[in-house]
Amino acid sequence: MATYSDTDDVLATAATWAQSGRQIALATVTETWGSAPRPVGSHLVIDDEGNFEGSVSGGCVEGAVVAEAVDVIRTQKPTTLEFGVADEKAWQVGLSCGGRIRVYVEPVESPA
Amino acid sequence: MKLELLTALNEERAARRAAIVVTDMSSGVQRLIKKHDGFGDDPLFDELDKRFRSSKSGMIEDENGQAFFLTVSVPPPRLVIIGAVHISQALVPMAQLAGFDVSVVDPRTAFASADRFPGADLCAEWPEAYLRDKPFDPFTAVAAVTHDPKIDDLPLQTALSAGCFYVGALGSRKTHGKRQDRLLSAGVSEDAFQRIDAPIGLDIGASSPAEIAVSILGSVISALRQKPTS
Numbered sequence: 001m002a003t004y005s006d007t008d009d010v011l012a013t014a015a016t017w018a019q020s021g022r023q024i025a026l027a028t029v030t031e032t033w034g035s036a037p038r039p040v041g042s043h044l045v046i047d048d049e050g051n052f053e054g055s056v057s058g059g060c061v062e063g064a065v066v067a068e069a070v071d072v073i074r075t076q077k078p079t080t081l082e083f084g085v086a087d088e089k090a091w092q093v094g095l096s097c098g099g100r101i102r103v104y105v106e107p108v109e110s111p112a
Numbered sequence: 113m114k115l116e117l118l119t120a121l122n123e124e125r126a127a128r129r130a131a132i133v134v135t136d137m138s139s140g141v142q143r144l145i146k147k148h149d150g151f152g153d154d155p156l157f158d159e160l161d162k163r164f165r166s167s168k169s170g171m172i173e174d175e176n177g178q179a180f181f182l183t184v185s186v187p188p189p190r191l192v193i194i195g196a197v198h199i200s201q202a203l204v205p206m207a208q209l210a211g212f213d214v215s216v217v218d219p220r221t222a223f224a225s226a227d228r229f230p231g232a233d234l235c236a237e238w239p240e241a242y243l244r245d246k247p248f249d250p251f252t253a254v255a256a257v258t259h260d261p262k263i264d265d266l267p268l269q270t271a272l273s274a275g276c277f278y279v280g281a282l283g284s285r286k287t288h289g290k291r292q293d294r295l296l297s298a299g300v301s302e303d304a305f306q307r308i309d310a311p312i313g314l315d316i317g318a319s320s321p322a323e324i325a326v327s328i329l330g331s332v333i334s335a336l337r338q339k340p341t342s
Contacts, residue, residue, distance in 0.1 A: 015122050018115045026113055030137075030181045031171055041169030041183055078140045104181060106140060109114045 010054035014045040018108050023048040025069040027105045029056050030080070036099035045108075048073045056103050057083070069105050078106035117144050121185065124148070128187040128249050130164055137171070137179040156180070165337060187251045188213050189277070189336055194239060194267045195258035196223035199282070202325035203255070204232045210329060212253070217242045219263065239267040253278035253332045255312065259287070265294060272304045278335035280309035280328060309335075 017024050027044040029036070037058035044054040044062065046069035056065055061083045068081055084100025117133070121144055124131040130147040134156065145151050151160050159172050159182070167186040173179050191207045193200045196218035207214045208231075215233040218224040224236035235242045248254060254271035256264035259282060268291075271279040281291065288310040295305055313327030314334070 011118065011122055011125070015115070015118050018118065026118075028169075028181070028183060039169075040171075080137075104135070104137075106113055106135075108118060109116075 010043040010045050013053045014043075014108060017045065017047055018110060021110065023073045023110060024108045025072045025105055026108050027056055027065050027069060027103050029101055030104045031102040032099060033084070033101075034099035036101045038101075044069075044103075046070070046073070057101060061101070061103075065103055065105065072105045072107055076107045078104065080104050113142060117142055120144055120146075125185055125187070128251060130167075130184075130186045130251070132160055132163060132185070133183040134160075135181040135183070137181055156182075187249075190215065190252045191332060192217060192242075192246075192248070192252060192254050192267070194218070194254065194256040194264055195260075195282075196220070196225075196229060196234070196236075197257055198321040199257050199324050199328070201228060202322040203328055204229060206325055206329050207332070210333065212332075215242070215246070217267070218258065239263065239270075243267070243270060248274035248276050250275045250277055252276045253280075253335065255280045255282075255328055255332070257282040257312070257328075259283060261291065261294060265291070265298070268308065269295060269298060269300055272300060272307060278309065278332045279307055280312040280331060282312045283310060285311065 014024060014026055025046045027046065029038055029040050029042045032040055038056055042056050044052055044056045044065055046052040046066050048070060050066050050070060052066050055062060065081060068079065072079055081103045121131055121133060124146055132145040133142055134145060135142045145154065145160055147164055151157060154160055163182050163184045167184055169182055169184045171179060171181050189212050191212040191214045193203060193216045196216050200216055204214050204216060215235060216224065216229055217235045217239050219236065219238045221236045224234055226234060248271050254267055254276050256268050258264050264281060268279060268281055283291065292305055309331050313324060314330040316327050318324045318327040
């Protein structure tokens with residue numbers, strides 16, 4: 001069940017970071033196949049220095065999402081990433097549980 | 113995501129109100145649907161309605177094959193049990209296992225004791241006092257099981273006016289008939305009164321306190337997950 005307890009801190013943290021003037025991106029699990037560790041709707045917030053909070057995979061692919069998010073913050077263009085055993089050629093990281101996930105990474109607009 | 117939308121979403125969450133962020137996956141354009149404000153005119157109405165019920169985020173396509181991601185934010189359901197009775201002792205752990213935040217309210221301190229309810233959020237006060245701290249909302253279920261109108265009536269009325277997703281009251285049809293007289297003369301409408309699940313629980317022939325607890329929990333889950341059958 002996607003209740004506040006799963007996402008509470010992450011979205012609140014995202015707002016706090018953005019309001020304090022930090023450049024940030026929000027990553028969201030949009031689709032999962034097989035035994036993915038975190039449910040659809042799980043969030044990760046990342047700032048332009050690579051600090052992050054939350055999780056989209058319980059630790060397996062966060063590093064790669066953070067690296068990609070720093071690019072998203074720079075370009076201000078959203079992107080969709082895919083991770084899993086089927087995509088080892090495309091990605092250096094994978095999910096050890098054998099699942100597959102798709103993660104949407106979007107910039108959070110800073111206050112003008 | 114615009115910071116304005118994120119802030120508005122966090123406001124809904126802080127107020128225990130349901131909301132959905134709709135993201136157009138091709139353009140990245142987003143909008144916030146606040147359940148509280150209604151969404152009857154929305155082109156995605158059916159899907160939004162279903163998602164508010166299931167509370168599951170997910171990817172959808174509209175009739176033109178356009179992909180949208182729905183980020184669903186729904187407060188955790190609460191169950192407030194009025195009456196620290198034998199049924200409640202069984203209902204508390206069952207409802208907790210099913211994912212509810214459970215509170216038990218009973219001003220009778222002999223009933224509402226920590227020994228009888230280990231690990232429960234227990235309030236040995238009148239419901240009025242509990243409600244001042246934690247008002248009912250549409251994501252709250254209320255089960256009144258004391259048999260005592262002095263304790264049960266006020267939270268039942270409050271639950272109806274707050275739009276709680278489930279309102280149930282223990283008691284025979286005769287007891288419920290007397291309750292109807294009292295609540296109607298206290299200003300509750302006939303329609304509102306009919307929302308009370310009484311005799312409480314699913315009709316499964318429950319007889320022991322634990323069996324009655326199962327039937328109550330079944331009714332609560334049905335009210336949470338299924339469209340009302342009217």
